[in-house]
Amino acid sequence: MSTTTPAPAPSPTDRPRTGGDLVVESLAALGARTVFGLPGQHALGVFDALRRSALRYVGLRVENNAGFAADAYARATHGVAPLLVSTGPGALMTLPALQEAAAASAAVLAIGSQVPLAGIGGGRHGYLHELTDQSAAFRDVVKSVHTVRTASQIPSAVAAAWESALSAPHGPVWLEIPQDVLLAPVDVPPVGALAVAPRVPAPRRELIRAAAGRLTGARRPVILAGGGVVRAGAEAELLALAERLRAPVVTTFGGKGAFPWEHPLSLGSWLEDRHTTDFLEDADTLLVVGSGLGELSSNYHTFRPRGRVVQIEADLGKLESNHAALGIHADARQALAALVEETAGAGAGADAVGPPAPGAAGSPEAEVAGVLARVRDRLAAQDLGLEQRVLAAVREALPEEAVSCWDMTILAYWAWSAFDPRRTNALHSAQGAGGLGYGFPAALGVAVSDPGRPVLAVSGDGGAMYSIAELATARQYGLPVTWLIVDDGGYGILREYMTDAFGEATGTELSRPDFVALAESFGVPAVRTDPERLGTDLAAALAAPGPSVVVLPARLRMFAPTHLPA
Incomplete structure (x- = not known):
């Protein structure tokens, strides 16, 4: 009688490659090193493949926060940030983050799973998470939608989505792959180079x-520089052109850092100040580069240029969308470089003798100094010393190499106008789409891109509750993010808006936790501070390794709006 020895069960490493492997191999072939996301039932095939790849996975606790982290990672690296999520609820939870990425031109490649092929179309099989047309939910938000029906389509579809995300203007894209395609074994070589x-x-x-x-x-050229300058890496070209023309430069909120803050030609970012708006309107030629002159960049559409406008914009849909102009559909860096070359040797100004010498009365530099002085005088008349001291303390505590990420909160509204990031691509906020909860998860994404430098996140207590779960993420990965939570007991900016408009606020007051105790329960060091100790406490937190929380109980006010002409 003979006996046979049972064959050993195959180990996980002996399993055949699957469609999920094709996804991660394609991402790696395109240059990805890190992916963000959150697993779900239909996406397990691609998450299992991550285990067999060299890609770094950073998992967050909520899909929307994973999207914000990917958004900031893409901004920080000028590259593509892959985002992996599951079907239905998981996919739909990314929509606010993808809307912000679209508004900010952040190249997020969102890859979501789908129900098995037989169930696509909705309602026939009753699969968990099933939608009638999942991709339809994304078409009005992202640049492009891509679908896969067979494993052989995966590498080309990933490459097409990657190319779309990086085409000017950068932006988010959506790619969905059915569960059974991700799980199906494939008998093809590993993905090599993808062009x-x-x-x-x-x-x-x-x-x-x-x-x-x-x-x-x-005679009076002026430049308005938007986020397109930062995304294109065109800061050097902007500086060269401004100095050649001796043209004052205003940066939009999204373009902060595109031009040196302390330069004699810099008007900063005081776009919600009528003095700045008047100055822009008085330009006989206004060069708008990398901005669509939307609501915030036009002082709530009160801007009325009296001179000629030249607009450089990579997004064709934004070209002359708000004001007639000599429209140039182009990448900001290429167009500014061409203008620098074209203006070489040309006289600046129609006057044969040119503008007055720097510092002289009537010179561009003197006009800039005059506008900034009027802005300072207007603020000084509003009793806003607390707000200015708090913002100054944040700036003083933040190291030169640090990056800051700001939620939709009153201190962030101040930062849009008054904060000097001291270098380019060092301040990120959610002012594109304006959703709450951006600051902390975005800071985590920046920290993942460069763990060697500290990152500051700024939120109000209302916005902080959107992403409090990500304290666990910060702790798990040991990310060097300090989270400043300004606790004013509610949705502060909405409180101001409603009180100004209706005499009192409704729905803005909030019960909230003890943020210090809550952070410490996650194993994250935390401290409660006050305006006098803020700078010291922030500096200490930023200098310490790993995550930390600083809570500032304070009720800040906005400066008075100056949207309408006097």
């Missing part, structure tokens, strides 16, 4: 010549 060619619109030469003629012939 992509992101489209970057080049400026037309005749438009550059016309724009250069208008700028060099202007």
